[in-house]
Amino acid sequence: MANILVTYDVNTETKEGRRRLRKVATTCKDYGQRVQLSVFECNVNEAQYEALRAKLYNIIDPDLDSIRIYKLPAPRELSVECYGIDKYIDFNDPLII
């Protein structure tokens, strides 16, 4: 499994752009967690990585939008520092009911 970061800028000046933005976000949600408005952290295997990449590529308008996919070093905790609001939920943490 690989930790990846997906960041995107989608041009929302048109109705079509706003549709693309929603589709990019809903697609990323299938593969990971939204940690900021246009930033998702995903933990994916090779097949999921390929599928996510292909879906995002087919959604955006390459002349207007930007998608960046970063491979993060493991373990995740050593590669990210957060200041302020942190929306990340570690599903490996014990669930306290």
Place this chain on the structure above:
Amino acid sequence: MANILVTYDVNTETKEGRRRLRKVATTCKDYGQRVQLSVFECNVNEAQYEALRAKLYNIIDPDLDSIRIYKLPAPRELSVECYGIDKYIDFNDPLII
């Protein structure tokens, strides 16, 4: 030197928030390149990393804003894939006049 990624969400509902957003962006510009609206790639040494982190921490309102700093594995080219608009300029590339 380390490759880091700075991503941020700043609450801009108030004038003060819009001021914080501008300050976060101008601070990041001192250390790297804006590759998306709220995403900067920086190549920094340890001292610059500490300075950038402290400045950003002092700018934001931790209850309203979010800063994430990711350490990227080297070399940079192997850790990032871009689709659509790519604003990154590789200053190590030969300058063709």
